Amino acid sequence: MSGWYAAAPLIVAMTTAAATTLAHAMPRTQRALSLAGAFALLAASIALMDAVWRGGMIVVQSSNWDAPFGITLAVDTFGAVMTLIAAITGAACLIFAIPEIEERHRRAWFHPLSHVLLLGVCGAFITGDLFNLYVWFEVMLIASFGLMTIGGTKAQTDGAVKYVALNLVATLLFLLAVGLIYGMTGTLNYADLSRTIPNVGNTGVLTASAMLLMAAFGMKAAVFPLFFWLPAAYHTPLVSVSAVFAGLLTKVGVYALMRAFTLLFTHDVGWTHEILLWVSGLTMITGVLGAAAQSEMRRILSWHIISQIGYMVMGLALYTPLAIVGSVFYLVHHIIVKANLFLIAGVAARLTGSMELKKIGGLYQSAPLLGVLFFIPAFSLAGFPPLSGFWAKLILVRAALEGREWWIAAAALVTGLLTIYSMTKIWGEAFWKPHPEGGEAAAPLAAAPAAMLAPIVTLAAMTIVIGLFAQPFWIVAERAAAEMLDPTVYAAAVLGGLP
Amino acid sequence: MPGLSGEGHAADEGLEGRFRSGRAVLTVVLAPFVAAGAAPLLVRLLGHRASFVLALVPAASFLWLVARTDEATPGILESTPWVPGLDVALDFSLDGLSLIFSLLISGIGTLIVVYAGGYLKGHPMLGRFFLFLMMFMGAMQGVVLADNVVSLFVFWELTSLASYLLVGFESSKPAARRAALQALLITGTGGLALLAGLLMLANAGGSWRISDLTGAGSWIQDDPLYLPILILVVLGCFTKSAQWPFHSWLPGAMQAPTPVSAYLHSATMVKAGVYLLARLDPALGGSPEWLWILTGIGGLTMLMGVVFALLETDLKLVLAWTTVSALGTLVFLLGPTHEPGAKAAMAFLLVHALYKGALFMAAGNVDHEAGTRDLTKLGGLMRVMPVTFATAALACVSMAGLPLGLGWVAKELIGAAKIALEDEFGITVIAATLTNLMLFCVAAIVAIVPFTGKPTEPAEHAHEAPWSMLAGPVVLSSLGLVFGMAPNLVADSLIAAATTAVMGRKATLDIVLFKAVDWKFLLTLATFAAGAVLFAFWRRSAARWRAALNPTLDRGPDRGYDHAMAGLAALATWQTRIWQPGLLHRYMAASFAVVTLAVAASLARGDVRFNLSFDGGRLIEWAVFAVTAAAGLVAAFATTRLLAVTALGMLGLGVAMIFMLFGAPDLAITQFMVETLVVVILALVLIRLPGFRLSSRSDRPRWLYGSISVGTGAIVTLLLLGVLAEPFDPRLSEWFGATAVPDAFGHNIVNVILVDFRALDTLGEIIVVFAAALSALAAIGIGARARR
Amino acid sequence: MEVPLALLIGLLTGVATWLMLSRNLIRLLLGFAVLGNAVNLLIFTAGRLTRDVPPLVPLDAEAIEGAFANPLPQALVLTAIVIGFGLLAFALVLAWQAYVRLGTIRTDEMREAEPPGEVKP
Amino acid sequence: MIEVVTQLVLIVLVLAGSGFALIAAIGIWRLPDALMRMHASSKSGTLGGGLLFFAVAIGVGEFDVVVRALAGVAFLLFTTPIASHLIARATYLLGVPRDPSQVRDDLEGRYDLNARVCQAPADVVAGASSPVRGADSPSTGTGGGAA
Amino acid sequence: MSAALAIAIWIGWGMLAISFALGLARLVVGPHLPDRIVALDMLALTAICAALLFALVSGSSSYVDVALVMALISFLSTVAFARYVEWVAFRRARQADPPPLDHADD
Amino acid sequence: MNSLILRAATRVLAPMMLMLSLFLLWRGHNLPGGGFIGGLVATSAIALQGIAFGPEVARRTLVLPPAVLAGVGLVVAVIATLPAGLVELPFFTGLWLKLDLGDGAILPLSTPLLFDIGVFLVVIGGVCAILLALEEDPETDQAGEP
Amino acid sequence: MKRPASMFAINLMLMLAWCGAFGSFAPWTLLTGFLAGFGVLYLTRRVWDGPEPQYFRKTIAFVSFFGFYANALLQSSILIARQVLSPRITAQPGVIAVPLQAERDVEIAALAILITLTPGTLSLDVSEDRSTLYVHAMFLDDPDAVLHDIKENFERGLLEFLR
Ligand code: NA
Numbered sequence A: 001m002s003g004w005y006a007a008a009p010l011i012v013a014m015t016t017a018a019a020t021t022l023a024h025a026m027p028r029t030q031r032a033l034s035l036a037g038a039f040a041l042l043a044a045s046i047a048l049m050d051a052v053w054r055g056g057m058i059v060v061q062s063s064n065w066d067a068p069f070g071i072t073l074a075v076d077t078f079g080a081v082m083t084l085i086a087a088i089t090g091a092a093c094l095i096f097a098i099p100e101i102e103e104r105h106r107r108a109w110f111h112p113l114s115h116v117l118l119l120g121v122c123g124a125f126i127t128g129d130l131f132n133l134y135v136w137f138e139v140m141l142i143a144s145f146g147l148m149t150i151g152g153t154k155a156q157t158d159g160a161v162k163y164v165a166l167n168l169v170a171t172l173l174f175l176l177a178v179g180l181i182y183g184m185t186g187t188l189n190y191a192d193l194s195r196t197i198p199n200v201g202n203t204g205v206l207t208a209s210a211m212l213l214m215a216a217f218g219m220k221a222a223v224f225p226l227f228f229w230l231p232a233a234y235h236t237p238l239v240s241v242s243a244v245f246a247g248l249l250t251k252v253g254v255y256a257l258m259r260a261f262t263l264l265f266t267h268d269v270g271w272t273h274e275i276l277l278w279v280s281g282l283t284m285i286t287g288v289l290g291a292a293a294q295s296e297m298r299r300i301l302s303w304h305i306i307s308q309i310g311y312m313v314m315g316l317a318l319y320t321p322l323a324i325v326g327s328v329f330y331l332v333h334h335i336i337v338k339a340n341l342f343l344i345a346g347v348a349a350r351l352t353g354s355m356e357l358k359k360i361g362g363l364y365q366s367a368p369l370l371g372v373l374f375f376i377p378a379f380s381l382a383g384f385p386p387l388s389g390f391w392a393k394l395i396l397v398r399a400a401l402e403g404r405e406w407w408i409a410a411a412a413l414v415t416g417l418l419t420i421y422s423m424t425k426i427w428g429e430a431f432w433k434p435h436p437e438g439g440e441a442a443a444p445l446a447a448a449p450a451a452m453l454a455p456i457v458t459l460a461a462m463t464i465v466i467g468l469f470a471q472p473f474w475i476v477a478e479r480a481a482a483e484m485l486d487p488t489v490y491a492a493a494v495l496g497g498l499p
Numbered sequence B: 001m002p003g004l005s006g007e008g009h010a011a012d013e014g015l016e017g018r019f020r021s022g023r024a025v026l027t028v029v030l031a032p033f034v035a036a037g038a039a040p041l042l043v044r045l046l047g048h049r050a051s052f053v054l055a056l057v058p059a060a061s062f063l064w065l066v067a068r069t070d071e072a073t074p075g076i077l078e079s080t081p082w083v084p085g086l087d088v089a090l091d092f093s094l095d096g097l098s099l100i101f102s103l104l105i106s107g108i109g110t111l112i113v114v115y116a117g118g119y120l121k122g123h124p125m126l127g128r129f130f131l132f133l134m135m136f137m138g139a140m141q142g143v144v145l146a147d148n149v150v151s152l153f154v155f156w157e158l159t160s161l162a163s164y165l166l167v168g169f170e171s172s173k174p175a176a177r178r179a180a181l182q183a184l185l186i187t188g189t190g191g192l193a194l195l196a197g198l199l200m201l202a203n204a205g206g207s208w209r210i211s212d213l214t215g216a217g218s219w220i221q222d223d224p225l226y227l228p229i230l231i232l233v234v235l236g237c238f239t240k241s242a243q244w245p246f247h248s249w250l251p252g253a254m255q256a257p258t259p260v261s262a263y264l265h266s267a268t269m270v271k272a273g274v275y276l277l278a279r280l281d282p283a284l285g286g287s288p289e290w291l292w293i294l295t296g297i298g299g300l301t302m303l304m305g306v307v308f309a310l311l312e313t314d315l316k317l318v319l320a321w322t323t324v325s326a327l328g329t330l331v332f333l334l335g336p337t338h339e340p341g342a343k344a345a346m347a348f349l350l351v352h353a354l355y356k357g358a359l360f361m362a363a364g365n366v367d368h369e370a371g372t373r374d375l376t377k378l379g380g381l382m383r384v385m386p387v388t389f390a391t392a393a394l395a396c397v398s399m400a401g402l403p404l405g406l407g408w409v410a411k412e413l414i415g416a417a418k419i420a421l422e423d424e425f426g427i428t429v430i431a432a433t434l435t436n437l438m439l440f441c442v443a444a445i446v447a448i449v450p451f452t453g454k455p456t457e458p459a460e461h462a463h464e465a466p467w468s469m470l471a472g473p474v475v476l477s478s479l480g481l482v483f484g485m486a487p488n489l490v491a492d493s494l495i496a497a498a499t500t501a502v503m504g505r506k507a508t509l510d511i512v513l514f515k516a517v518d519w520k521f522l523l524t525l526a527t528f529a530a531g532a533v534l535f536a537f538w539r540r541s542a543a544r545w546r547a548a549l550n551p552t553l554d555r556g557p558d559r560g561y562d563h564a565m566a567g568l569a570a571l572a573t574w575q576t577r578i579w580q581p582g583l584l585h586r587y588m589a590a591s592f593a594v595v596t597l598a599v600a601a602s603l604a605r606g607d608v609r610f611n612l613s614f615d616g617g618r619l620i621e622w623a624v625f626a627v628t629a630a631a632g633l634v635a636a637f638a639t640t641r642l643l644a645v646t647a648l649g650m651l652g653l654g655v656a657m658i659f660m661l662f663g664a665p666d667l668a669i670t671q672f673m674v675e676t677l678v679v680v681i682l683a684l685v686l687i688r689l690p691g692f693r694l695s696s697r698s699d700r701p702r703w704l705y706g707s708i709s710v711g712t713g714a715i716v717t718l719l720l721l722g723v724l725a726e727p728f729d730p731r732l733s734e735w736f737g738a739t740a741v742p743d744a745f746g747h748n749i750v751n752v753i754l755v756d757f758r759a760l761d762t763l764g765e766i767i768v769v770f771a772a773a774l775s776a777l778a779a780i781g782i783g784a785r786a787r788r
Numbered sequence C: 001m002e003v004p005l006a007l008l009i010g011l012l013t014g015v016a017t018w019l020m021l022s023r024n025l026i027r028l029l030l031g032f033a034v035l036g037n038a039v040n041l042l043i044f045t046a047g048r049l050t051r052d053v054p055p056l057v058p059l060d061a062e063a064i065e066g067a068f069a070n071p072l073p074q075a076l077v078l079t080a081i082v083i084g085f086g087l088l089a090f091a092l093v094l095a096w097q098a099y100v101r102l103g104t105i106r107t108d109e110m111r112e113a114e115p116p117g118e119v120k121p
Numbered sequence D: 001m002i003e004v005v006t007q008l009v010l011i012v013l014v015l016a017g018s019g020f021a022l023i024a025a026i027g028i029w030r031l032p033d034a035l036m037r038m039h040a041s042s043k044s045g046t047l048g049g050g051l052l053f054f055a056v057a058i059g060v061g062e063f064d065v066v067v068r069a070l071a072g073v074a075f076l077l078f079t080t081p082i083a084s085h086l087i088a089r090a091t092y093l094l095g096v097p098r099d100p101s102q103v104r105d106d107l108e109g110r111y112d113l114n115a116r117v118c119q120a121p122a123d124v125v126a127g128a129s130s131p132v133r134g135a136d137s138p139s140t141g142t143g144g145g146a147a
Numbered sequence E: 001m002s003a004a005l006a007i008a009i010w011i012g013w014g015m016l017a018i019s020f021a022l023g024l025a026r027l028v029v030g031p032h033l034p035d036r037i038v039a040l041d042m043l044a045l046t047a048i049c050a051a052l053l054f055a056l057v058s059g060s061s062s063y064v065d066v067a068l069v070m071a072l073i074s075f076l077s078t079v080a081f082a083r084y085v086e087w088v089a090f091r092r093a094r095q096a097d098p099p100p101l102d103h104a105d106d
Numbered sequence F: 001m002n003s004l005i006l007r008a009a010t011r012v013l014a015p016m017m018l019m020l021s022l023f024l025l026w027r028g029h030n031l032p033g034g035g036f037i038g039g040l041v042a043t044s045a046i047a048l049q050g051i052a053f054g055p056e057v058a059r060r061t062l063v064l065p066p067a068v069l070a071g072v073g074l075v076v077a078v079i080a081t082l083p084a085g086l087v088e089l090p091f092f093t094g095l096w097l098k099l100d101l102g103d104g105a106i107l108p109l110s111t112p113l114l115f116d117i118g119v120f121l122v123v124i125g126g127v128c129a130i131l132l133a134l135e136e137d138p139e140t141d142q143a144g145e146p
Numbered sequence G: 001m002k003r004p005a006s007m008f009a010i011n012l013m014l015m016l017a018w019c020g021a022f023g024s025f026a027p028w029t030l031l032t033g034f035l036a037g038f039g040v041l042y043l044t045r046r047v048w049d050g051p052e053p054q055y056f057r058k059t060i061a062f063v064s065f066f067g068f069y070a071n072a073l074l075q076s077s078i079l080i081a082r083q084v085l086s087p088r089i090t091a092q093p094g095v096i097a098v099p100l101q102a103e104r105d106v107e108i109a110a111l112a113i114l115i116t117l118t119p120g121t122l123s124l125d126v127s128e129d130r131s132t133l134y135v136h137a138m139f140l141d142d143p144d145a146v147l148h149d150i151k152e153n154f155e156r157g158l159l160e161f162l163r
C-alpha cells in the first residue's frame, strides 16, 4: 500500500483542479478549496518524502500491470525532494495569489489552472515512464499557457505568443525523441530503458536521439541557446504566476535532463556530458549578461533563471557524485529563492508602483523589512555565504575544481560575481535610491497584505535555514545523487527480477 | 599532499592534543552577530545610548582575549561541526597572528561602537547602522579566527557585505551607492578568486583545515597548480587590502560614516588581505613568485598611496590614501618571507591600527563639529577642539615615525627588514624611504593644517566633540604613546607571537629604543628633515601640484572601474541584442538550426546503419503517400489562407489513411475527427484575422530558412531510417496481445492500453484537454476586456 | 513501406519547419499542425508497420492469430493527437486574441514584451 | 454458385463504386464552375460511397456490419446534400463568377447580403397573401438569361 | 477473396488514386474558395471509399466503422468552411473596396 | 447559420451523432471507439448544433457549462482510479463487476469503463468549451469586420 | 388502431414471438421475425376497421419512394458521368425558383436533400418566407420540364410519405 504515497500528490492535485472547476461560480468556496488543495498537496508530498526517506524508493505499478508493460510510478529521493519543493512553492504562490488576483483573474480559471500546473510538475517528478513524462510535461505546459495569459496586458499577450510558439516546438522535439527511442528499444519504462539502451547497436542514432531529447529538455530548461522563450515572457504575467513559473517550470526541464542523462543515456558521456558542460557554461554567462542588460526587476530575475539553470546543468555535466549533489542542492535552493524573489518583486512593485527600476526607489526608507526579505534571497542567489546559494555554488565549484574543469569553475565564479552585480542593481535602485517622485512615493510595508508577506517570510526563512543548517540538506542531496548515479538500483527496484 | 606531520610547528606541538572542546572562540565570533540582531531593538529602546550596551560585547571579547595572550603562542584550536558532509566545520584557531588581529577588532571595535553612538546620535537609521556594524565585527572576528578555508571564506564575504551596507549607509547619495557597489564588486571579484584558490589549495592539500595546510610546510610549491593557486589567493588578498590596481574602492569607501572608515577601512577589514597573506605565508610564501608579486605590488601601492595623499584636500581621503600606502607597506613587508619582515609587518600593523583609528575619529570629530573636512577650508580648530587636536597630534607622531610614538618602533623594525633586503632590492629601499618622507609630510599636514593658523569660517561655530567621540581617539593615541615608550608591553605577547605564527617557527623580539647613532639613524633624521621641507613646499604649492598632477595621475583604476562597468553594460547589451532580439522567427530559426546541427553532429559519433530495404508497396499506399506529401507542400507554399487550411485538411486525411493502411482504425477515426474539429475551430478563428497577403514572403531569408527546413527534414528521415535498422523488440506488443482479453477483458487492445494498461497517460491527456479549454477561456478573457 | 514513409515524414518535417519559420502567426501554427502529424507518423512508423491487421482480438478469441499491428504506438499516437489538438486549439485562440490586443498577427510586429531598441548600454 | 454470384456482385459494386468516385473527381476537375462541380461531388460521390458500403455489407456479411453499412449509406445520403447546399449557397453569396454557359438565374438580386436573407421571386412576394400555391404555378425568373 | 475480386479492388484503388490526384489538383488550382472546399469535400468522400475497400481487403469490419464515422462527420468541416465563406461574402458586401476574389479571404 | 435546411437536418443529425457517440463509447473496449472517439463524435454533434442554431442551443444540450462538464468528467476519471485502494491494490487498478443478466448475457461494469466515461465527458466538455466560446463571441455576428 | 406507432408495436410483438419460437434472439432472427410479422399484418390488414392503416401505406410509400429515389440517384450519376466524360461540356446551367408546396421545415429540408441527389439539380437556398426553393440545375435547356419533374416526382412522392 505504500504505493499510494506516490499516487497521492497526483490524486490530490487532480481532485483540487476538478473541485475548483466545479466551484467556479462560488468564489469563496473556490478559494477555500484551492488553498485546502495546496496544503493537502503539501501534506501528501511531505508524507511521500517521509516514506521514501524511511523506506527507500517507492515503486508503484499503476493499474497493477508489471513494469515495463504498464506505467510505473517510481519515486526515489530526488523525485520526492522535487515533489516536496514543488508543493511548497505551489502553496506559497497560491497564498500570495489570494490578495493579488482580482475577480476577473479568478474568473479566468486561475485556481484550476494553478492546480493543473502543479499536477503536471508533480507528475513529471513522480513518473517512471518516458511517454508518461511527455504527458505530464504537456499537462504542465497547457496550464502554463493559460496562466500566462491571465491578466491580459499587451506585453503579456506578446510574451504568451512567443512562449507558446517555442514551447510547442520543444513539445514536438520531445515527442520525436520518444518515438525514436521507443523504435530502438521497444520500451518506454525508464528502468527498462536503462537496461536496453546499452544493447542498441546503432549507437550513432542512439546518441543523436539522446541529443534530441537533450534539446527538448534543454529548451524546457531554458539553456543556451534555446532559452529565448523565457526572457520573452516571464516578466509579463501575474506575479504569483511568474513566481511559480520561475520556481518550477524550467526546473522540471532540469529534472528531466538529470533523469535522462544519469539513468538512461550514459553510453557516450564523453560526448553528451561534454556538450552539456559547454551548454552549462554558456548558459550561465549569457544568462547573467542578459540580466546585466535589463532594468526591470522581473526581467533581471528572469535572465537570472537562465544563468542559474547553467549551474544545475553544470553539475550534471561534470557527472561526479559531488557534482550531482551540487545540482540537486542547487535545484532545491534555487526554486525557493527564485520564486521568493519574484514574489518580493511583486510586493516592491505594489509599494512603489512599478517593476521598472528607473521609476521606483525609496524602499530602504519606507519598507526596511522588505529590504531584509529581499536581501536574503538576492544574496543567496548570488551565492553569498552563509545563505543557501553559497553551499550550492561551493559544491559545484569544488566539484569542477576536483574534476580539473577549470574554465567551468571560472565561469561559475564569474557568473556569481555578475549575479551580485544584478542583485545590487535592484537593491541600489529599488531600495537605496530615493523614489524619483519624492519621499512619500513608496508605501510602507504595511500597505502590502499579510497574505503576500507570509509566503515571502516563510521562503526567506527556508533560505536561511538551508544556509545555516546545510548538513541535513546535504545528506538528502547526497543520497539523491548516490541513487541517481547507480541506475542498476533503480532498475532493480522497478523491474524486480525481470532480466 | 605531503604528510601532515613532519616539518612545521603545528606537527611539533601535536595538533590533536591542542584541541579544545569548548566554544569560547566560537562565542567571540558569534556574540557580535547576536548583538547585531538585537541592535535595532536596543536602539529603539535606548536611542543612541544603546551603543554602550553594544560595546560591552567587544569589550568582553577583548578582555577574554587579553587573558589568552599566553596561550596564544602555542595556539588554541576549536572545532564545531557545521556541514560535515562537505568537510566544512566552524574550526577556529587562536594563535599569535589571530590574537593580534582579534584584539584590534574587539578593542578598536569597543571604542568605535561608543564613538558611533555619539557620531550618529539621532540618526533615524542608527539601529540599522549598529546591525551592520556588529555583523561586520562578528564576520571580521570569524575571518581572523577561522581555521577552515570555507568558514574563513564565509566570514570574508560577510565582511564585504557589511562593508557594502555601511559604505552605502547614506544611500540617498549617489556617490555613496556607487562607492558601495564598487567596493563590493572589487572585493567580491577577489573573494571569488580567493574561493577558487582556497579550494584548489585545500584540494591539493587534502584538508580543509588551514592549520593542516600551513602546518605542513611549503609542499604546495611543488604542485603544478602552485602558481594559479598563488595568483588566485593573492588576488583575493590584494582586492580586499586595496593593493594597486584594486585600491580605488578604498578612497571611495570614505562615503561611509566616519566610524566605519575608522573601523573597517583602516583598522580591520582592509587588513584581512594582509592577514590572510600572513596566514598562508608558511604554505605559499618563500617562492620567487611570492616575493616578486608581494614586494612589487606592495611597494608600488605604498608609494602611490602616499603620493595621492599629498594631492588630496579632503581630510578623510588623505587618511584613506595613507591607509592604502600602509597596506602596501604591510604587503611589501610580507614579501620576502623572512623574520625581520614579518616582525616589522606585525609591528606596523599594530601601530597603523592605533594611529589611523585615532586619526579617523579625530577627522570625524572635525567633520562633525566644523561641518567640513576640506583642508583648504579648515584652520584654527586647536582652540575650540583642543582634545581632538591633541589626539590627532599624538597619532601623527606615530604616523610620522617620530620617537616616543610606537611608530618609531615600527619604523626601526621596518628599517631592519629593509636592510635585510638591501642587497637584492635597492629600489625598494629607496621607495620605502621616499614613502617615509612623504608620510612624515602627510602627518604634518593632518596634525597642523586643520588646527593651527587663523580660525576659518567653519571653525567659528565649532565645539569640542562630546566625550563619547573623544574616548576612542584619546585611548588609541595614548596607547600609541604608551607602547612607544614601553614597547615590551606588546613586543613578546603580540608582535613576537604573531611573527611566530607567520614564520611557523618561534620568533623573539628585542626592542632597543635607541641604538647607536649610526648612519641609519642619521638617515632617519634626514628623512624627517626632508619631510619637513616637503611640508613647507606643500603648504605653498599644493594647489598647483594638484592642478598639474591630478589630470595625469588621477585615479587610473577608478576610471578603469567606470570603464569596466560601462564595458560590462555594453557587452551585456550587445550579446542580449544578439540572443534576444524580440523576434520570434529568429528564435525559431535558431532553435531549429541548433537542434538540427547538434543531432547531425551526434549521428557521426557512433555506428550508424540505415534501413534502406524496400518491399514495393501497394498502389494505394503510394497514392496516399503522394497525396499527403503534395498536401504538405501545398500547405507550405500556399499563397492564400484557405488553400493552406484545406491543404492541411487534406494532409490530415492522408495521415488518417496511412493509419488505416497499417492497421490502426482507432487512430484513423481519431485523426479524422480531430482534423474535422480543427477545421471547425480554424474557420471560426480565421474569419477574425487578416489573411496572408499581409505577410509577404519576401521578408524571409529564403535560402537560410530553406536550408534549415531541408536540414531538419533530412535529419528526421535519417534518424528514422537508423531506428528502423535496429531489430525491434516486440516484447511489449506481444504481451499486450496476450494479456488484453484474458486479464483486462477487452478485445480492442488499443483501447485496453488507453483505459487500463497505460491509463495514466490517458488521464494526463484528458487533463490536457480540460486545461486547454480553461486556458483558452482564460485567453479569451483578454479580448473581452480589451473591447470594453 | 517504411523507407518511403520515412521520406514522407522528413518532407513533412521540412515543410513544417519552413512554415514555423514564418512571421505570420497563422502559418506558424499551421506548421505546428503539420509537424504534429509528422511526429505522430514517426512514432507510428518507429513501432514498425504491419498491414491491414488491426490490434483487435476477435470477439470469440483470446488472442490474435498471427501478426497484428503494434498497438502501443497506436495508443501513444492517439494520446499525442489529442494533446496536439488541445495545444493547437489553444494556440489558435491565442492567435486571435493576439490580433485583438496587438492588432497584428505578424510576430515581428509584436514588440510589446521586448520593445525594439529598449536595451541600451 | 452463391459464392460466384456474390463475388460477381462484389466485383460490380467495387468497380462501380470506385468508378463513380472517380467520375466525381473528374467532374470536379473538368466542370467549369464551382456550382457545377458540386453536382459531380454530391451525386456521383454519394453513389460511389453508397455502392461501396453495399459491397462491404455483402462482402463481410455479418449482421452488425450490414447494419453499420446501411447506416453509413443513410449518413452519406443525408449529409452530402446538406454540405452541398451550404457550399452552393456560400458560393452564390460570394459572387463567384459562373460559367458563361449559364442560361438563367432566378436568384439574382434576391439576396440581401446585409440583412443576410434571401427573398422569394418578386411575383411570389407580390402575391404572398395566398398561403397555398398550386404546384403548376409558373415561376418566371426575374434575372433570367445568360449571366 | 477471389483473384477476380482482388483485381477489381486493385482497379478500384487505381481509380481512387486518380481521384485523389484530381481532387488535390482542384484544391490547388482553385481558383476560388468554394472550389477548394468542394475539392476537400470530395477528397473526404474518396477517403471513405478507400476505407471501405480496405474493409473488403482486410476482412476487418473495423474499417467500416472508420467509414461510418467519416460519413457522418466529414460534412461538418464542409459546413464550417461554408460558413466561413459566407462570412467572407458578408464582409465583402460591406467593404468599399474588397480584395480580388481569388484572394477573397485575405 | 441561417439555413432552414441545415437546421431541419440538424434536428435529426445531432441526435444520431450523439447516439453514435454513446455506441462508440460503450463498445470501445472491444472494437474501435472508446471515450475519445465517442467524445469527439458527441462534440461534433454539439458543434453542429452550434453552427446551425447558435451557441445557446448547443449550451442547453450540454445541460452543464462545458468547463464544468469537463470538471465532472475529470472527477469521474479520478474516482475510477480510487476503488483499487479499498481492496489493497495499486493506484488505478481496474476492477470488474460482471453482472449476470441471465441467459449468458453479461453486463461488464468496470472502473476502466467508468474511466472511459470520464474521458468521454472531459473531451466533450473541453472541446465544446473552446468551440462555444468562439461561437459566442460578440464578434461572430460582425464576423468579417476587420 | 390505425396509428402507425400502434401497428409498429404489434409488429414488434410478432417479431418477439417469432424469436421465442426459434429460441434465438440473434440479429438475423430478429430481422426475419420483423419482416414476417409485417407480411402477416399486411395480409390481415382488412381485419382492422376503416380504411387501410397508415402503417402500411407509409411503409410501402417509403419503400417505393426509396426505390424510385435510388433509381433517380443512379440516373443522375450516370447523367453526370456522361457529361463529365464527354469531350465537351455541353451543360446549360442556371438557377431556377421552385415554388414550394411543402410547408414544414422537415418537408422542405427533405425535399431540398432529395433534389440535390437527383439528376442535374442542386438545392441552393430557401427564400425567407419558405415559399420558394432556389435550385441550381445543370441542364436547363427546358426549365419547365425541370420544374415539373421536381414538383411532380419528388415533392409529391415525398409529401405522400411524410403526410
Ligand atoms: Na523557471
Ligand code: NA
Residues within 6 Å of the ligand: A288, A304, A307, A308, A381, A415, A416, A419
Ligand atoms: Na546568476
